[in-house]
Amino acid sequence: MAKVKLFKIWSSPFSLRIVWALQLKGIPYETIHEDHSNKSPFLLQSNPIHKKVPVLLHNGNAVVESLIVLEYVDETWKENPLPPEDPLERATAHFWARYGDEKVLPSIGESFMKEGKEQDEAIVKAKENLKYLEEELNSKKFFGGEKLGFADIALGWLAHYVSVFEDVAEMKMVTEEEFPLLSAWAATFADVPIIKDNWPSIGKLIAKFQASIESHLSKMYQVD
Incomplete structure (x- = not known):
């Protein structure tokens, strides 16, 4: 089974988008909580330009920026598609x-x-x-x-x-x-x-x- 981890901050609406998408698609994942005032080396390395959550880790590969992550989730797991087909x-x-x-x-x-x-x-x-x-x-x-x-x-x-x-x-x-x-x-x-x-x-x-x-x-x- 594919291993999925979501690095998020509890208050972030951008992280919340990915939580919703994963759950709407029924994708099991592990949540890693980040601290806004003490971001982990993984977060800073994964998103070095913006240094922000969310970061989706899928089979060891990091995907960053919430709208891009949403697109990735939708294209990787086809069930319950998020955007329209047209x-x-x-x-x-x-x-x-x-x-x-x-x-x-x-x-x-x-x-x-x-x-x-x-x-x-x-x-x-x-x-x-x-x-x-x-x-x-x-x-x-x-x-x-x-x-x-x-x-x-x-x-x-x-x-x-x-x-x-x-x-x-x-x-x-x-x-x-x-x-x-x-x-x-x-x-x-x-x-x-x-x-x-x-x-x-x-x-x-x-x-x-x-x-x-x-x-x-x-x-x-x-x-x-």
């Missing part, structure tokens, strides 16, 4: 996955890290990015249609982590009034058994991100 639909799913990482996630992060006018501007940009996701759903159950797929897994962090950010920053980013389709998708996605059984503790995430924001603001206003 080439155009597959390309679309990959586009929205990258859009989430390159546009949505950074803009939401900016919204919670900034203050004053800069925060207001960041919120406007983040909501503009979210609006494209709202339009893409277009009354579909999932981004690919009726079946949970590649784009949903890539964007799945929205269904859990945004509410954590909102609690920490005491502000609302995604409301049912402003984003009804995205809110409905998040609720449906979060209720899938494999998804909801693997969410990190909200309490622990709130404490972690609260500490991160406080550290960030402290550095911003530090006087030498």
Whole structure:
């Protein structure tokens, strides 16, 4: 049997993508927990450019970067395919996955890290990015249609982590009034058994991100 190990950090939404994919496909694997402040030599050697989780170790070979790992998992184990079979639909799913990482996630992060006018501007940009996701759903159950797929897994962090950010920053980013389709998708996605059984503790995430924001603001206003 192929030996599969997943190197992850408990709070990482990028690691969570691979957990979901492996479990949706029924692939047995061993979890190796990494420490963000003390990363292992294996992690640093396997992903020397970004030095981040997740790292998938399959038969001794390391695969890095979560979207690439998702593609690898899907192409290696054919059961329960994640992207659609149609080439155009597959390309679309990959586009929205990258859009989430390159546009949505950074803009939401900016919204919670900034203050004053800069925060207001960041919120406007983040909501503009979210609006494209709202339009893409277009009354579909999932981004690919009726079946949970590649784009949903890539964007799945929205269904859990945004509410954590909102609690920490005491502000609302995604409301049912402003984003009804995205809110409905998040609720449906979060209720899938494999998804909801693997969410990190909200309490622990709130404490972690609260500490991160406080550290960030402290550095911003530090006087030498």
